Amino acid sequence: MEEKQKQRARSIRKQERNRIKRLIEKRFMEEWNWGDVDFGFEFRLRDKIWVVRWHKYMEFPDWFDSYAREGLENEPHIKGLAEWMNQLIWERVQKAFPNSQCHRVKKEYNLVSEFPPLWISIPDRYQNINGEWVKVEDARVLSDEEMEAFIQEGKMKDPSFDEKWWRSLFEREKKAMKYFEFVGGSAYEDELWRVKKWLGMRVYGEFLLPAEGEFLPCYAAQKVNEMAFDDRGRL
Incomplete structure (x- = not known):
C-alpha cells in the first residue's frame, strides 16, 4: 500500500509540474513574437518559487561580422547583441509575470558553429x-x-x-x-x-517566479496522501 501511495504521489507531482510548465511557457509566448525560446524549470518547494532558465538561439545574417578571431566574444557588437536579446526577453517576462525577478547567469551567451563537414x-x-x-x-x-x-x-x-x-x-x-x-x-x-565564421549565438538567462495561485503545485500546498517531499518537490 505504501508503495502505491508513493507512486500516486509521484504521478501527481509530475502532472502538476508539467501543467505549470506549460502554463508558464504559454503565458510568456503570449507576449513574445521573436521565434522559439527554450525553457528549463526547477521548483524549490521550501521557498515556494520557480526557477525558470531560458536560452534563445540567434542565427547571424550573412553580412554580420562573426569571423573567428581571438577575443571575438568580447567585442562590442557581439556583447551588445546578447545584451539586447537579454533585455528584450526580460521585458516580455515582466509583462507576462509582473512579480518575477530577473537573475543574471554566469555565462550569458556563447557563439555557435555549424557542424563541420x-x-x-x-x-x-x-x-x-x-x-x-x-x-x-x-x-x-x-x-x-x-x-x-x-x-x-x-x-x-x-x-x-x-x-x-x-x-x-x-x-x-x-x-x-x-x-x-x-x-x-x-x-x-x-x-x-x-571554424572560420560563427553561425550564430545562444543567449542565456533566468528568472524567479513565486509559486502563488495557479503557479502553486497542489503538493506544495498540502501533503499528497501524507507522503513527504524534499526541498525540490521530490519524494
Whole structure:
C-alpha cells in the first residue's frame, strides 16, 4: 500500500509540474513574437518559487561580422547583441509575470558553429611499412565526382541505400564549408576543420517566479496522501 501511495504521489507531482510548465511557457509566448525560446524549470518547494532558465538561439545574417578571431566574444557588437536579446526577453517576462525577478547567469551567451563537414573530408592516411606507421596520403576534401561515385557504388552494393539522404547530406556539408577552414591532419590527433565564421549565438538567462495561485503545485500546498517531499518537490 505504501508503495502505491508513493507512486500516486509521484504521478501527481509530475502532472502538476508539467501543467505549470506549460502554463508558464504559454503565458510568456503570449507576449513574445521573436521565434522559439527554450525553457528549463526547477521548483524549490521550501521557498515556494520557480526557477525558470531560458536560452534563445540567434542565427547571424550573412553580412554580420562573426569571423573567428581571438577575443571575438568580447567585442562590442557581439556583447551588445546578447545584451539586447537579454533585455528584450526580460521585458516580455515582466509583462507576462509582473512579480518575477530577473537573475543574471554566469555565462550569458556563447557563439555557435555549424557542424563541420566531416563526411566529405578524408584525414591523413597512414600505412604500417616495416613496422613503422608512415603517412601515404594527405588529408583532403572529396570532389563532386568522388561524392557521385560513392552514391553510385552505394546504390549498386546495397538495395536499401538511401540516395536522397546521402545527396542531401553532401549538399548540406558543401554549404557548411563557407563557415570552416580545412586544415587537414590525422583523424586521431587533429581536427580537420577550423571554424572560420560563427553561425550564430545562444543567449542565456533566468528568472524567479513565486509559486502563488495557479503557479502553486497542489503538493506544495498540502501533503499528497501524507507522503513527504524534499526541498525540490521530490519524494
